[in-house]
Amino acid sequence: MYTSRKVTTLDSLCVTRVSRSCWHALDDDRVIGRAEVSRRPDGRPFLSIDVWRDDAFGRLAEAMLPVLPKPLYTVVDERDADLTSQWCAAGFSVRRREWECLIPTSPAEPSDVPVISPEEEPLSELDRVIREEVEASVGWQEMPAELLGPGVVDPSKYAVATKSGRYVGLIRVTQVQRLPRIGLIAVCADERRRGVARALLGHALGSLHDRGIETASAELNESNAAALALFDGFGARRVGSNLELVLR
Numbered sequence: 001m002y003t004s005r006k007v008t009t010l011d012s013l014c015v016t017r018v019s020r021s022c023w024h025a026l027d028d029d030r031v032i033g034r035a036e037v038s039r040r041p042d043g044r045p046f047l048s049i050d051v052w053r054d055d056a057f058g059r060l061a062e063a064m065l066p067v068l069p070k071p072l073y074t075v076v077d078e079r080d081a082d083l084t085s086q087w088c089a090a091g092f093s094v095r096r097r098e099w100e101c102l103i104p105t106s107p108a109e110p111s112d113v114p115v116i117s118p119e120e121e122p123l124s125e126l127d128r129v130i131r132e133e134v135e136a137s138v139g140w141q142e143m144p145a146e147l148l149g150p151g152v153v154d155p156s157k158y159a160v161a162t163k164s165g166r167y168v169g170l171i172r173v174t175q176v177q178r179l180p181r182i183g184l185i186a187v188c189a190d191e192r193r194r195g196v197a198r199a200l201l202g203h204a205l206g207s208l209h210d211r212g213i214e215t216a217s218a219e220l221n222e223s224n225a226a227a228l229a230l231f232d233g234f235g236a237r238r239v240g241s242n243l244e245l246v247l248r
Contacts, residue, residue: 035064047068074087084243092247096221097221098241099241100241102216104205106205117158159171180213180217182216197230
């Protein structure tokens with residue numbers, strides 16, 4: 001059990017570490033802010049700070065940052081300039097930008113690439129192969145933050161492209177709030193630039209269209225020119241952006 005201890009005080013505001021991963025900012029024993037650190041499945045620690053009084057943010061950052069191993073990460077909505085500036089004042093800098101996109105669904109186009117519902121065992125093997133290829137190139141940390149965990153959780157959320165009976169690419173679609181989210185498209189290295197990704201995305205959008213769903217969402221790394229071009233080809237519209245910040 002972690003023992004609560006006060007780590008900094010000034011006037012009536014104090015910061016208390018209430019667990020190994022959580023801090024509270026208090027004013028006369030009233031919580032006015034919380035800070036937490038959690039590890040994503042890839043092992044990277046991501047921070048969140050929520051405050052109900054402006055001066056609590058800096059105090060929480062001062063308390064937690066010195067005692068946590070670096071590098072540390074956080075994600076903010078780029079439209080929230082005040083929150084971004086607070087993290088930057090604490091020493092964080094922009095690591096990457098992800099565009100929030102909306103994509104209209106439409107009937108699937110004919111394709112020479114078969115796309116099917118997967119079986120769990122070969123899907124898990126494809127997931128392993130693709131992860132090894134990504135790690136050997138750009139690194140899995142460049143994939144969407146929300147999908148960094150290894151292994152396939154639910155095959156029903158996936159579709160796969162096949163060639164000669166072999167799985168060569170996958171797409172994952174999940175339900176996030178009101179909109180389905182296209183969370184991941186990945187193709188084996190030896191099958192790229194052969195229309196596999198386009199077939200997978202077309203299939204997913206067509207399946208959603210058949211269910212009466214008009215729009216899907218996705219997050220795209222601004223440095224991934226191939227992904228941006230693929231989604232632009234299906235009429236993707238950028239509606240916002242998130243910044244991943246890092247403290248090294």
